Amino acid sequence: MILLDGAKVANERNLMLKDMIDKDLVKYHRAPSLSIILVGENPASQSYVKGKGKACKLVGINHQLYNLKDDVTEEELSNLIEKLNQDESVDGILLQLPIPKHLNEAKLIDLISKDKDADGFHVINQGYLYQKKPTIYPATPKGIMTLLKAYDIDVSGMDAVIIGRSNIVGFPIARLLMDAGATITVCHRQTKDLAYHTKNADILIASAGRAELVTKDMVKPGAIVVDVGVNRVDGKLVGDVHFEGVSEVASYLSPVPRGVGPMTINALMENTYELYLKHVQK
Numbered sequence: 612m613i614l615l616d617g618a619k620v621a622n623e624r625n626l627m628l629k630d631m632i633d634k635d636l637v638k639y640h641r642a643p644s645l646s647i648i649l650v651g652e653n654p655a656s657q658s659y660v661k662g663k664g665k666a667c668k669l670v671g672i673n674h675q676l677y678n679l680k681d682d683v684t685e686e687e688l689s690n691l692i693e694k695l696n697q698d699e700s701v702d703g704i705l706l707q708l709p710i711p712k713h714l715n716e717a718k719l720i721d722l723i724s725k726d727k728d729a730d731g732f733h734v735i736n737q738g739y740l741y742q743k744k745p746t747i748y749p750a751t752p753k754g755i756m757t758l759l760k761a762y763d764i765d766v767s768g769m770d771a772v773i774i775g776r777s778n779i780v781g782f783p784i785a786r787l788l789m790d791a792g793a794t795i796t797v798c799h800r801q802t803k804d805l806a807y808h809t810k811n812a813d814i815l816i817a818s819a820g821r822a823e824l825v826t827k828d829m830v831k832p833g834a835i836v837v838d839v840g841v842n843r844v845d846g847k848l849v850g851d852v853h854f855e856g857v858s859e860v861a862s863y864l865s866p867v868p869r870g871v872g873p874m875t876i877n878a879l880m881e882n883t884y885e886l887y888l889k890h891v892q893k
């Protein structure tokens with residue numbers, strides 16, 4: 612089994628990005644800038660946001676963190692987003708999800724200017740993705756595609772099975788894998804027989820958010836397995852894949868941590884850089 616070492620690939624790409632940003636600093640007289648909005652004190656979100664801030668520092672992106680109380684009103688949050696939309700010094704805006712239930716998530720995401728949408732979640736950017744037009748892609752699917760490419764994995768003609776249908780991962784990765792020539796099956800909570808599908812997969816993307824859901828007996832020998840899960844069990848991080856068992860049958864496997872997570876953050880850095888270039892070259 613070959614480890615899909617996301618930490619290594621992401622680190623290499625972050626260093627290349629740092630070089631490009633250093634050069635652009637001279638050319639455009641300012642660094643890229645990302646505003647991160649975190650609502651409440653969800654420990655997982657706090658940890659993700661910390662990782663994003665650390666990566667910004669590494670690559671030379673300025674970032675501002677707006678940590679709002681979990682009883683913030685929709686009007687207050689909308690006002691902040693509008694202010695950042697208008698702010699010429701801001702290239703990218705990210706609203707860390709999930710947000711508390713009293714806030715309208717879809718409405719707030721679409722309030723972020725599509726030209727500052729670092730996550731690629733805006734309805735117009737999603738529309739471009741589904742029409743195969745160039746746009747900002749959601750960071751996790753983009754990171755997964757970059758990771759596969761780094762290992763020269765060509766999915767064309769493969770049977771791909773995706774577990775999970777979220778707007779953040781499952782749905783967009785299905786689109787990107789299909790565009791790359793794979794045949795797609797998307798499994799979810801109502802799927803009758805999950806193993807029936809997964810056993811058929813040449814490439815399996817596990818993004819259900821359930822600790823060690825995918826076991827050895829569910830994986831075809833030689834399959835490529837990408838683990839998107841981040842689950843905390845007894846204070847330890849585990850993926851959606853039972854790593855030890857599946858590593859005995861898979862040809863490639865991404866670990867948790869140090870697999871898809873760092874690739875997601877790298878993709879976010881690259882998205883912010885793209886938005887910055889469009890902004891300064893306007």
Ligand code: GUN
Pocket residue numbers: 705706707708709730750751779875
């Ligand atoms: N929550 C879980 N994943 C993500 C992500 O990629 N972006 C944002 N904004 N929130 C998330």
